[in-house]
Amino acid sequence: MKISARNVGGVTILEPKGKITIGVGDVALRNAVHEALQAGSKNILINMAGVSTIDSSGVGELVSTYTSTKNRGGMLKLLNLPPKVSDILQITQLITVFEVYDDEAEAIASF
Numbered sequence: 001m002k003i004s005a006r007n008v009g010g011v012t013i014l015e016p017k018g019k020i021t022i023g024v025g026d027v028a029l030r031n032a033v034h035e036a037l038q039a040g041s042k043n044i045l046i047n048m049a050g051v052s053t054i055d056s057s058g059v060g061e062l063v064s065t066y067t068s069t070k071n072r073g074g075m076l077k078l079l080n081l082p083p084k085v086s087d088i089l090q091i092t093q094l095i096t097v098f099e100v101y102d103d104e105a106e107a108i109a110s111f
Contacts, residue, residue, distance in 0.1 A: 001025040003032040011108050012041040013079075017050035020058030029058070033065040033076070042074035043111040047104070049080035054088060066098065075099075079107050 001018040014032050019025050029046075036044055046062075054062075062078075069076040077099040081089065089095040101107035 001028045003028055005032065005036065007041075008104075009108050011043045011045050011111055012036045012039075013045045013047055013104075015047045015050060019053040019055075020051055020061065021053060021055045022057035025054075026057045026061040029061050030065060033069065037069065037072055037074065042069075042072070044069055044074065044076045045079050045101075045104075045107050045111075046076065047079045048082060048085055051082055051085055054085050059088060059092060059094065063094065063097070075111060077101065077107055077110065079104060 001016060001020065001024050003014055003016045005015070006013050014036065016025070016029060016032075020029055033044060066076045079101050081100055086095070089098065099110065101110065
């Protein structure tokens with residue numbers, strides 16, 4: 001699991017590539033969001049296009065990072081959900097918690 005970060009218009013965009021699963025991916029995601037928050041970022045967009053698999057730990061980490069960001073006065077949104085990830089968020093009803101976008105420019109403008 002690799003996560004690249006870039007900044008566009010005051011929004012930190014995290015781009016995980018690989019699996020967000022217990023032990024590796026969930027920790028990498030937590031660390032990437034924590035680093036962005038520590039650097040002063042309030043608006044975080046996670047581009048999920050490169051995510052091949054997500055398990056319950058990964059879903060839990062998404063919820064945890066969402067809560068951490070919100071508690072610090074920021075916003076966390078999701079971009080480009082792959083079908084597998086979208087299905088899991090639909091089944092768990094978490095799709096109603098996250099703001100999800102298919103277009104990066106639209107997502108950035110929403111902040």
